[in-house]
Amino acid sequence: MKCEICGKEASSRFCNSHQSAYENVKKNFATWKKALEITWEDYLREIAKNPNTGKWAKEVAEHLLKKGEKP
Numbered sequence: 001m002k003c004e005i006c007g008k009e010a011s012s013r014f015c016n017s018h019q020s021a022y023e024n025v026k027k028n029f030a031t032w033k034k035a036l037e038i039t040w041e042d043y044l045r046e047i048a049k050n051p052n053t054g055k056w057a058k059e060v061a062e063h064l065l066k067k068g069e070k071p
């Protein structure tokens with residue numbers, strides 16, 4: 001398989017870097033949701049435009065938004 005985001009050879013849908021970013025994005029959403037009652041899409045948009053977001057997480061957020069993927 002190839003990573004859906006960067007096309008690198010991967011054992012699942014994402015390469016190691018994007019997979020761990022994806023897991024963090026999902027994990028952090030649970031925290032955000034409790035504090036802010038934010039929707040998944042708004043959360044992904046926030047990550048994508050936040051200058052403090054790391055490169056990997058940003059790419060994951062943009063990818064999930066494009067695909068309209070739910071957590």
Ligand SMILES: [Zn+2]
Binds near residue numbers: 007014017018
């Ligand atoms: Zn990747």
